[in-house]
Amino acid sequence: MVTNSVVVIGGGPAGLEAAASVAELGTSVVLVERRGFLGGTPIAENYANLTPHMESAEVAMGRLIERVTSNPLIDVRLEAEVSACRGAAGAFTITVGDQQIDAGSVILATGFQHFDPGAETQMYGYYEHPDVIALQDLEAMLKTHDVVRPSNGEPPKRLCFVQCVGSRDRQIGNEYCSKVCCGVASKEAIEVRQLLPDCKVFIFYIDMRMYGYWENQIYWPAQEQHHVQYIKGIITEVLAKDGRLLVRGEDTTMGRPMEVLMDMVVLSVGMEPSAGTRSMAQLFGVQQNKYGFIDSVRAPLDTVTTSVPGIYSCGAALGPADLEDCASSAAAAAVKSITSQRLRVSAG
Ligand SMILES: Cc1cc2nc3c(=O)[nH]c(=O)nc-3n(C[C@H](O)[C@H](O)[C@H](O)COP(=O)(O)OP(=O)(O)OC[C@H]3O[C@@H](n4cnc5c(N)ncnc54)[C@H](O)[C@@H]3O)c2cc1C
Ligand code: SF4
Secondary structure, three states: OOOOOEEEEOOOHHHHHHHHHHHHOOOOEEEEOOOOOOOHHHHHOOOOEEOOOOEEHHHHHHHHHHHHHOOOOEEEEOOOOEEEEEEEOOEEEEEEOOEEEEEOEEEEOOOEEEOOOOOOOOOOOOOOOOOEEEHHHHHHHHHOOOOOOOOOOOOOOEEEEEEEEOOOEOOOOEOOOOOOHHHHHHHHHHHHHHHOOOOEEEEEEOOOOOOOOHHHHHHHHHHHOOOOEEEEEEEEEEEEEOOEEEEEEEEOOOOEEEEEEEOEEEEEEOEEEOHHHHHHHHHHOOOEOOOOOEOOOOOOOOOOEOOOOOEEEOHHHHOOOOHHHHHHHHHHHHHHHHHHHHHHHHHO
16 A cells, blocks of 8 residues: 655664654654663763754753654654565555554664774783773763763873774774764863863874864864864874873874873774664665665765665765764755655646
8 A cells, every 4th residue: 555654764863853854744644663772872861962963962962862752743663673664665564563554765874883893903901900981971071070980990191092992994994084073072172171171082093084164163172272282193002001091102293102001991992883773774675875875876966865766875874974963964864765756746
């Protein structure tokens, strides 16, 4: 049966924006989220404040969640997953739990997961040294205004970020840049300096990649107003030494080996496709790129159309993305998912 409703899979920033946009254009939506709550990674991982305006993640996401939950055209299914799909564009039958749902089109917004910094190729001691943490661990500490060394509960006096962990790394096959981590590390560095003015903060980078306005909004203020120290260098290993952390690498500006002592090390982990992105891509038969993200087959001018008619994707399921990218691709996927159905109806 031909139907004009849309199924959105994933209730993170991208899926929420897609569901809200579809419904605000007058089409009914079933939003399927595997977790017991909406908000995606920013809520699940307790992000503190968001770039570039430092608004609380909870407040910003709360606004988006309210837009979805208050719209009577949206049916939210929590702790739910899609187990089967049959039919074709305009007339899909989707199995969610034990129920069959008719949908004209589907939007995959299943997001990303953080690179595992304890993978065996990594020499940073993430699982060995409690004071080696990752970006999302520091977000959770910043959210509760409690940045302390996990090993002894004391505030750090020297803290550094190590950039490009799990990204731009040919050896592990993640050659891509994860796009948000330079900005997020700089934002967190500012927050640490504000919270602990006596703590010296360093960022070790290969090269800083601040996109668009983040250059002026985050990067320069971090240096000029908050005295975060950026050091161009490659960190090769982190070792425990006398109750602190010895960070080893190469200062690439000076071209010489470098060893510095820190109290805390924060690994700027990259983005990989979530398990849900991989499994939903397979279930719906859409083409994935070599990293497992969903391919947008009409890029660059159409970033949301997949290889299967009637199936669209948005947000970090398509590759590394910040929230602005998520909002843009979600709105595009919403429009395409509705217009493709209307074009189909008027054609025949
Ligand atoms: C540490 C860190 C801090 C960041 N801070 C910022 C910031 O300050 N500003 C900014 O612009 N960006 C930031 N980002 C990027 C931001 O987190 C992402 O752009 C955004 O979360 C991507 O949204 P999404 O909806 O595509 O994916 P996600 O947030 O990953 O949401 C995907 C949702 O899909 C659900 N899902 C997955 N599989 C299934 C399935 N099979 N069935 C049903 N549901 C499923 C998941 O449970 C999840 O709720 C940060 C990233 C990191 C790593
Ligand atoms: S955004 Fe920065 S830290 Fe992240 S992968 Fe790109 S260059 Fe590396």
